[in-house]
Amino acid sequence: MSEMTTLGCWQALEAHHATHGDMRISQLFDADHERADRMFLSHKGLSLDYSKNRANQETMRLLHVFARARKLESWRSRMVEGEAINTTENRAVLHLALRDREGQLVTNKAVRNEVSSELARMKDFVTKVLRGHWCGQNDRPIRHVVNIGIGGSHLGPLAAYEALAPTCGTGLSVHFVSNMDAHDIDAVLRRVEPDTTLFVIASKSFTTAETMANAKRAREFLTQKLGPDADLRRHFVAISGDAERAAAFGIDPDTLFSMWDWVGGRYSVWSAIGLSLALGIGWQNFERLLDGGHAMDMHFVNEPAERNIPVIMGLLGLWNVNFLGARTQAILPYDQRLDRFIDHLQQLDMESNGKRVNREGALVNYATGPVVWGRAGTNGQHAFYQLIHQGTRLVPADFIAILKPDHDAQDQHRHVLANVLAQTKALMQGRSEGAARALMLENGVAKDRAAWLAPHRSFPGNIPTNTLFLDRLDPFHFGQLLALYEHKVFVQGILWNINSFDQWGVELGKELSTSIYEELGGSGGKRKEDASISHLVSIIRKALTEDE
Ligand code: F6P
Numbered sequence: 001m002s003e004m005t006t007l008g009c010w011q012a013l014e015a016h017h018a019t020h021g022d023m024r025i026s027q028l029f030d031a032d033h034e035r036a037d038r039m040f041l042s043h044k045g046l047s048l049d050y051s052k053n054r055a056n057q058e059t060m061r062l063l064h065v066f067a068r069a070r071k072l073e074s075w076r077s078r079m080v081e082g083e084a085i086n087t088t089e090n091r092a093v094l095h096l097a098l099r100d101r102e103g104q105l106v107t108n109k110a111v112r113n114e115v116s117s118e119l120a121r122m123k124d125f126v127t128k129v130l131r132g133h134w135c136g137q138n139d140r141p142i143r144h145v146v147n148i149g150i151g152g153s154h155l156g157p158l159a160a161y162e163a164l165a166p167t168c169g170t171g172l173s174v175h176f177v178s179n180m181d182a183h184d185i186d187a188v189l190r191r192v193e194p195d196t197t198l199f200v201i202a203s204k205s206f207t208t209a210e211t212m213a214n215a216k217r218a219r220e221f222l223t224q225k226l227g228p229d230a231d232l233r234r235h236f237v238a239i240s241g242d243a244e245r246a247a248a249f250g251i252d253p254d255t256l257f258s259m260w261d262w263v264g265g266r267y268s269v270w271s272a273i274g275l276s277l278a279l280g281i282g283w284q285n286f287e288r289l290l291d292g293g294h295a296m297d298m299h300f301v302n303e304p305a306e307r308n309i310p311v312i313m314g315l316l317g318l319w320n321v322n323f324l325g326a327r328t329q330a331i332l333p334y335d336q337r338l339d340r341f342i343d344h345l346q347q348l349d350m351e352s353n354g355k356r357v358n359r360e361g362a363l364v365n366y367a368t369g370p371v372v373w374g375r376a377g378t379n380g381q382h383a384f385y386q387l388i389h390q391g392t393r394l395v396p397a398d399f400i401a402i403l404k405p406d407h408d409a410q411d412q413h414r415h416v417l418a419n420v421l422a423q424t425k426a427l428m429q430g431r432s433e434g435a436a437r438a439l440m441l442e443n444g445v446a447k448d449r450a451a452w453l454a455p456h457r458s459f460p461g462n463i464p465t466n467t468l469f470l471d472r473l474d475p476f477h478f479g480q481l482l483a484l485y486e487h488k489v490f491v492q493g494i495l496w497n498i499n500s501f502d503q504w505g506v507e508l509g510k511e512l513s514t515s516i517y518e519e520l521g522g523s524g525g526k527r528k529e530d531a532s533i534s535h536l537v538s539i540i541r542k543a544l545t546e547d548e
Contacts, residue, residue: 046470149201161176431459
């Protein structure tokens with residue numbers, strides 16, 4: 001069993017929670033007129049207001065003591081220096097190198113050279129495609145790009161493309177296909193023209209079942225439409241760490257881009273895995289994205305913990321999970337373009353910190369990563385906010401707002417920002433039964449009715465929120481935002497003493513599905529299935545054979 005909870009600094013937090021756990025955020029503001037200013041941090045057009053958390057100055061002090069005891073700063077240096085901190089896979093964790101274009105952080109020369117040479121190749125390729133110098137069959141310039149990948153080879157590029165294409169679009173239509181369910185790829189294949197389409201196969205391993213199946217379907221589609229003699233090298237490029245497998249599929253080495261084992265899938269949008277994104281937003285914008293990520297890296301590495309945005313967010317997240325008992329974390333961006341960003345954060349956080357043993361392999365006796373979920377505001381307000389306001393679970397929430405929109409509907413934008421502030425205020429303040437009753441009486445509701453209705457119309461409030469502002473949703477600020485959450489996840493992994501960089505939990509299901517797949521085909525799987533699976537297999541087989 002892990003010893004975390006016996007540490008003095010953990011117990012100090014527990015003791016503090018026992019005496020102050022029920023502190024009211026609104027009273028903290030009453031007692032401290034500097035709170036709003038003091039608990040506000042900014043860095044290059046991204047700011048964090050963390051004043052609406054259930055934390056006073058002592059809470060923050062104790063959390064920082066805990067971070068020091070967990071040697072957060074030394075772990076951060078070990079990451080930057082390229083130590084194999086992903087111990088279960090014996091790998092370094094160097095995604096920061098991907099955006100360190102001037103070599104300000106990462107000292108490993110070999111890594112820096114590899115990154116810059118790959119960036120140069122990407123730039124060259126993107127330029128060729130965008131200038132119409134890379135043509136498909138019949139010498140037609142590329143119009144559609146289809147990214148075939150899943151998980152980290154899909155969600156990051158998709159989130160960034162959705163966020164940035166509305167303002168930075170190059171004119172290419174970029175589509176993202178990930179699901180094993182062929183309805184996904186078929187929907188895209190119906191929308192593209194074969195001779196103007198480039199398929200980008202993004203797979204670090206080049207073995208992922210979904211990606212391989214979709215890549216084959218894309219190849220069949222092209223062969224069928226363009227004829228057996230078509231030069232498919234014009235229509236397929238790939239990003240992978242496995243050159244042999246990629247070559248066996250038919251990828252030309254000249255258009256195979258590298259992916260290294262020191263970049264985790266969910267941290268890879270900054271690498272060549274971002275090729276489809278770069279094609280969709282243009283090379284300069286891709287570089288601005290890298291610069292935004294790097295700006296946040298510099299902040300994370302250099303700023304003292306007390307003024308360090310990812311550190312503060314990580315610490316407060318830990319306070320919410322381990323001491324206030326929160327089991328989830330809502331992500332609520334008030335910009336439609338960030339809707340898919342939530343999906344990316346879900347993978348980033350849950351695949352990284354969804355761990356139940358510590359670095360030494362001992363079971364932890366404290367909660368680790370929360371369930372991360374959300375929806376873009378204001379859509380979420382009309383769907384699930386009810387539970388956040390009046391349900392029985394504590395749901396801390398990150399509100400993300402863009403100060404300057406990229407449309408001219410100023411009035412709608414003002415409504416959006418008003419909703420952000422109103423929601424955080426409502427979640428903080430709540431409304432007591434007495435206040436609810438008084439309001440109803442004021443509005444002419446009969447006394448008995450008001451008394452009866454009051455519990456239904458009262459809100460507990462005191463729900464912790466962060467408010468993040470971005471000046472604009474442009475590549476630089478989006479890069480900062482992405483990197484901010486990567487570092488927050490890192491901070492929490494260190495504090496919880498877990499390995500945030502492996503993902504063994506996705507393996508078992510993959511393994512079992514191979515055998516069940518064979519069983520469904522009638523050839524008998526490798527293992528004997530349990531009674532439930534055997535029963536369900538017989539139903540499915542019956543349905544499938546009826547169709548034949
Ligand atoms: O199944 C999870 C996962 O391993 C992710 O971590 C990864 O991003 C994704 O699958 C795709 O892997 P690959 O890039 O090797 O196809």
